[in-house]
Amino acid sequence: AERVWYPLWDAGLKLGHQVGTVAQLLDVGAENLETATSLLAARVVAASSADGEALVDDLAERALAQWKGRSRQNLDQLQGAVAERHARFGEVAFLLEPDIKEARGGLRDVHSLFWVEQATVPILREAESAGLAAAFEMLLEVRVELHRLTGQRADKLLLELQDDVAAALGLADADVLMAEVSAAGRTIAWTGEGAARRTLRASRRRGPMKALSGIRRREVAPGLVLDDGRLELTDDADLGDPLLVLRYAASAARHDAYLQRGSLERLADHAEPLPVPWPAEARGLFVDLLAAGPAAIPVIEDLDQVGLFVLLVPEWEPCRSRPQRNAYHRFTVDRHLMEAAAEASRLVGQVERPDLLLVGALFHDIGKGYPGDHTVVGVDLLTTIAARMGYEGDDVDLLVAMVEHHLLLPDVATRRDLDDNGTIRQVADAVGGTVLLGLLGALTEADSIATGPSAWSNWKAGLVRELVERTSHVLGGGDVGDVVGGSFPDAAQQALLDDGTFVVRGEGLELTVVAADRPGTFAKVAGVLALNGADVLGASAHSEHGRALSVFRVGSVLGGEPDWARIDEQVNRALAGRLAVAARLGDRSRTYRPIHLTARPARPTMTVDNVSSATATVLEVTCPDGVGVLYRITRAFAELDLDIVRAHVQTLGSDVIDAFYVRDQFGAKITDPEHLAEVELSVLRWVAVDF
Structure with a gap:
């Protein structure tokens, strides 16, 4: 042996x-x-x-x-092992770098189905078997290419391998590959879920629960019977009723039931498109489905797997299993939209039009399935969808505006100065009324939570809430001066400025620095924070009488506060010209080079906004994240003697989008095109610096 x-x-x-x-x-x-x-x-x-x-x-x-x-014992053990494996490896359909063997919807799940069938009677429906075989073959081909390309046993489809695997399989690009991988994973997971339910029902019929079989059956609507958590069509259900699909789906979601696969197949074989425009009852049933929240997601997934959801909304097809391929988004486009609608269902009590919130949440990113700017494309698509659904006039306008402005509040709240009159007026002018403002506020929360854990925080929620409240005040006829200004510097910070002493004070997750107003002060402090692993989330600056106040808000370091004593000592040395910040950042960069979990890192850009603020120019810089990136950007500003008034720093996955309110050395906005061109040249060169 x-x-x-x-x-x-x-x-x-x-x-x-x-x-x-x-x-x-x-x-x-x-x-x-x-x-x-x-x-x-x-x-x-x-x-x-x-x-x-x-x-x-x-x-x-x-x-x-x-x-x-030993089928009873074996299946219990197998169920536990499968659940543990899924919890450990996640889902093939939604991971940026899925394990195509062990994750939910992977090859091992097909093996598990085989083992279950060996222990019991066949559990796969004929309609499921063909789809399962094709999905298994797809993932098997991917695994073979992974092994061939790496020369070793590799089951994780890493980002850097996806283009090569796509080429080896004759696919156009990695986006196409990951869409097919996602679709295969969804099919396997969906088939496995149905098989598990049938196995459980079969065991109940053979076990102590046999006596209860049939007792729990009850008709919940004409043609619909609820039986122990499963909703099925009766034999005499009217398959010619065009509203039956929506009635079936809405009822299942309302009762938190799953759809019987045989009933789904009957519907798929007979369903016809709804009349255009939809009857009011159809529209109401669609909203009822979405209002069920998380319970609606598996129902929509069931409809989608047999082609019924695309029958309702043909524009959905290009979004199906479409990957977003970055660490910021945890779901494919279609699943993100379902999750956003589910999150929106919690917020319907906060808005005047709950139905529009739910529909708008479901379709806010519908344009991502198509070429071009997803917002511009989405506006056109939703205009068509809303009209087909029977919405008219102002309702269509509101839905379209939700798509057009779905990024307005989060972008402004995190990248603009909410104490600036121009910011609030700009949002008020764009929104035009409190009904849309409320819808956008709720959509922002639902969209962010559905995006991923890093997309919504107490800090971001507070900024969005503050922006909504201030804008609502203005839209209600109030004066913008009532709600802006005066928050920075506050009385305590002003006292530090007036005191005339040098201050470096770190408390909690905030660093306050008062020093002589010299170009480069902000950059040096940002560099020291980067040296100590403290990510800057936001910063404000104010200068007067030759002294500068800078306040930095940072993220936690290893779950706790930064080492403020060490940072204090290094800031003092840096501002005294006794710390080689750039050189030390270079050493750290080579040691802690970040992993960019995105298929397409952001191309470095700088945009200029001379409209949002009456007193400063807003420069927005987008680039891949990296060690000391804030230091590099602000070092570029210092080179041209720019004064940073306020900074909003945001990391989205592997990219950063930083907005800076700056003035020239005379305290004025920067309007000269040649000057702005030099600023852009300096910023883009410094961002590209590889220490």
């Missing part, structure tokens, strides 16, 4: 091994799930005689009999 094992191990192959009699192997299989499932696939690789082949055949036959005889 060792003469077989060692050459395989030397070749880098994974090999599980066991030596024993048939009885011994069966004993191990009775106690160990992995061994038991391996024995189900026992086959002859090599045998010295016909007796050897017969021995393996006997092992396989007896292993199958033992597996069936």
Whole structure:
């Protein structure tokens, strides 16, 4: 046996091994799930005689009999192992770098379905088998190419390998590859979920719950019967009713039930598009479906898997399984839209038009499935969708405006000065009324939470809430001067400025620095913070009488406060010209080079906004994240003697979008095109610096 094992191990192959009699192997299989499932696939690789082949055949036959005889225990263990594996590896359909073997919807799930069928009667429906086979083949081809490209056993489809795998499979690009991988993962996960439910129902009918079978059945609507958490069509359901699909879906979501696969197949075979425009009842049922919140997601997924959701909304097709391929977004486009609508269902009590909030949330990113600017495309698409659904006049205008302005509040709140009159007026002019403002406020929260954990925080929520409140005051006829100005510097900060002493004070997650007003002060402090792993989330600056106040808000470092004593000492040295900030950042950059989890890092750009503020020029810089990027940008400003009044720093996945309110050395806005061109040249060169 060792003469077989060692050459395989030397070749880098994974090999599980066991030596024993048939009885011994069966004993191990009775106690160990992995061994038991391996024995189900026992086959002859090599045998010295016909007796050897017969021995393996006997092992396989007896292993199958033992597996069936222990089906209850085996399936319980298998269910636990599958759940643990899914929790560990996530989902193939939605991960930026999925493990195509072990994650939910991966190859191992297909193996698990085979093992379940070996323990019970066949559980896959005929309509499911073909889709499952195609999905399995797709992921298997990807895995083969992964192994070939890496020269080793690799199951994780890393970002840097996706283009090569796509090319090897003859696909146009990695986006197409990941869409197909996502679709395959969804199909496998969906099929497995249905099979698990049928297995559970079958075991209940054989077990102590058998006596209750049928007692829980009740008709919840004409043609719809709820049976132990499953909603099914009755035999006499009117399949010619064009509203039956929506009635079935809305009822299932309302009762938090799942759709019976046989009923879904019947509907898919007979359903026709709704009349255009939709009847009011159809529109109401669609809103009812979305209002069910998280319970609506598996229902929409069921409809989508059999082609019924695209029948309702044809524009949905290009969004299906479409990857976003960055760490900031945790879901594909279609799943993100479902999640946003589910999150919006919690917020319907905050708006005047709950129905528009739900529909707008579901379609706010519909343009991402199409070429071009997704907002511009989405406006055109939703105009068509809203009219088809039967919305008219002002309702269509509101829905379209939700798509057009769905990024307005988060962008302004995190990148503009809310104490500037121009900021509030600009938002008020864009929104035009409190109804839309309320819808956008709720949509911002729902969209952000559905995007991913880094997209919504107490800080961002507070800024958006403050922006909505101030804008609402102005839209209600109030004076903008009532709600802006005066918050920075506050009385305590002004006292520090007036005191005339040098101050470096770190408390909690905030650093306050008062020093002589010299070009480069802001950059040096930002550099010291970067040296200590403290990410700057926002900063404000104010200068008068030759002194400058800078306040930096930072993220936690390893879950706690930064080492303020060390930072204090280094800031003092940096401002005294006794710390080589750039050189030290170079050393740190080479040691802690960030991993860019995005398919397309942001191209460095600088945009100029001389409208939002009456007193400063807003420069917005977008670039890939990296060690000391804020230092590099502000070092570029210092080179041209620009005064930073306020900074809003934001990291989106692997990219940063930083906005700076700046003035020239005379305290004026920068309007000269040649001067602005020099600023842009300096910024883009410094951003590109590789320490």
